[in-house]
Amino acid sequence: MAMTDFKIIRRSLFSRLFSTIITTITVATAVGLMLVLLTMPDAAESAFKSGSGNMHMLVSRDPSSMQSVLNGVFYMEAPGNSIDWKTYENLQKRIRILDYAIPIQQGDTYRGFPVLASTPEFFSRFKPAHDRDWEFTDGQPFAGEFEIVAGANVASALGLALGQELILTHGSGVSRKGTPDPEAKDDDEHAGSDHDHDDFSYTVVGILQRTGGPHDRAIFTDLNSAWIIHAHDRRERESSGHIEKTTIDDLSDDDRLITGVYLRVATRKGSAMSGAQQMVFNQLRADTSITVADPVQEINKMFVIIGNIDQIFIAMAIVVMISSGIAIMLALYNSMELRRRQIAVLRVLGCSQSRIFGLIVTESAILGVAGAVMGVALAWLGTEAVATVMNQKLGLVIDATLPLPITAIVIMSTIGLASVAGLVPAFQAYRTPVVRNLRPLG
Amino acid sequence: MTDQSALRIENLKFRYHKRRKSEPWVIDIPALQMHRGDQMLLTGGSGRGKSTLLHLICGLMDPLQGETYVDGTPIHSLHGAQRDLFRGKRIGMIFQSFNLLHGFSALDNVMAALMFSTIPKGEHRKRANYMLRHLGIEHPRRHPDKMSIGQQQRVAVARAMVCDPVLVLADEPTASLDPENARIAIKLIQDICQEKNAALLCVSHDPALPERFENRVSLDELAKGVLPVFQDDQASPPEQITDSIPLATGPAKEAIITPPPEEHDIATDGPIEDDAPIELGLDGDVLDEEAKADVNLEVKENTE
Structure with a gap:
């Protein structure tokens, strides 16, 4: 050169x-x-703004609105306080102009990924973004008990596939069990707050497409199943001997607990906002036993x-x-x-x-x-x-x-x-x- | 009439402090002319302005009066990049301390001179390689720092000659060398200048050099208008030089301007051997592939 x-x-x-x-x-x-x-x-x-999807408000019993949004939408940690089912029903009765009021329960995890239990409305009414419906890479929404829908990130991180059986963990403790193994039971597993729900296995029925929001790293199941596995824990604690597997008939009112409600006020077709939002917000805030948060406002703050x-x-x-x-x-x-x-x-x-x-x-x-x-x-x-x-x-x-x-x-x-x-x-x-x-x- | 001279000086005057008119001129040369192939030694004590004259000739300094013509071009009427380019193309300079580019190979040093020439880039490597080998550098890719003083001088000479200059200015070229190396170096410079038909103006106060030059003159003599007489001057005296200017002492010798054949190795003053020195370095090192390729190309061209 x-x-x-x-x-x-x-x-x-x-x-x-x-x-x-x-x-x-x-x-x-x-x-x-x-x-x-x-x-x-x-x-x-x-990412924060798109995370709250098409909901207008989030009701919980977290100490602050910000914490409510971070926990209820962004899965920062499991909410500490629960809302009983009657409070939820009363809320639905009181506010009549709601598009939806979807109950959610958080607290369980699967290999470190948060589990959100809800009703089928979660997939039919709540949208991960204003202009986007849930889309499935594989399978469909849960329809019955002990069915699981996996967010895109969870599915790819853990290699989940349809038909795979999982055992959830109570609390944020990381369960290493990918498949049910009823014999592998720690003696003290129910003594602490974190333990595997070994008696119940869930089946993967759907894998979501990536939304770019926090729900990509969550696992979704139906509320009844969540109530059943926790009721089973309660019954085990209460009885000294062996108990039959808990079913929906064994649930008491105390078992029917949720940690939050996704709310959307009725809007005109095609409109993201509603003029009644503020009114509903104020009406809900009157009940001091609950925390009402406007996710977008909290994120802006x-x-x-x-x-x-x-x-x-x-x-x-x-x-x-x-x-x-x-x-x-x-x-x-x-x-x-x-x-x-x-x-x-x-x-x-x-x-x-x-x-x-x-x-x-x-x-x-x-x-x-x-x-x-x-x-x-x-x-x-x-x-x-x-x-x-x-x-x-x-x-x-x-x-x-x-x-x-x-x-x-x-x-x-x-x-x-x-x-x-x-x-x-x-x-x-x-x-x-x-x-x-x-x-x-x- | 077209000016065919390699160097022509007309009434060149210079002193360091422009405004101190009482100061004597450091350089005051009424006239000087050299043709291609002429060789002249300019003598004078230290600090008398010999190097300054060279810097004036190559346009690194500007005179207060007069003009210097190199290959017929008045160098001080050129400005900026034009003058730099002209210097790079027409003038080769050899320094006492060689002034090789540190951190670059001998080949790079020689190619650096070609960078600023009009010679096509594709020829640079071949040309530089040939020039270095012609001057006895067997390892063109070696860094000059790892060469002997004599070899470094050869690299400096190769760099000065590679663009085929019309004028070579050598500033105390033997001052850093021992007598034996000095003898070899000056012979090398003289021979290559003769081969390339370039005029050589050498300034030195080395007492051994005058015997090597037929034409020698001191700065004081030049100031007095004493001119060396070259063969060409006798044949065709330039119009600008008047008859009244006395001639330099010493007999003029007919310049031999017959370039040796390309196979002639100027370093050893003998023919280039076709085989041994090309494939192997001086210490028997096998040359790298690229160097071999260059050499093979040169050999092929020579044989053609």
């Missing part, structure tokens, strides 16, 4: 490899931080707080970005002292001042490009990490893809900044006195 400008630049970058690596890492950190901070809040907000912090982080990222530009400038500026002779020789060989200037600016821009590429990789890792953590902790399915326009803008800005940072050393190189630097050393 002939000698080229790029070869000269490459040699220069490699001759001070440590400085080049450190400078590139500095730029990459700034780019990565900037991309994550510019991308994640929007992705998170979008949360993002106002996050938004303020977010701006501070973005300001910090800009400072880091500018610092990385200064780092490039210093690295090149310091290298100039050692490169004066090289520049003088190149000039003698016929290299013009403007080409020398261009060489240094290009070298600076290349540092920017290297930093930007590494930064995008870091941002990709960062967003994946954040998405994974959010998914595990909050049930949010965040789209960790870096949006192309933002990524392109950040990359171009980085290269621009790096080029600007190269102007000072480039000007220094431009003005390198040739004759003085050709003199013999010493």
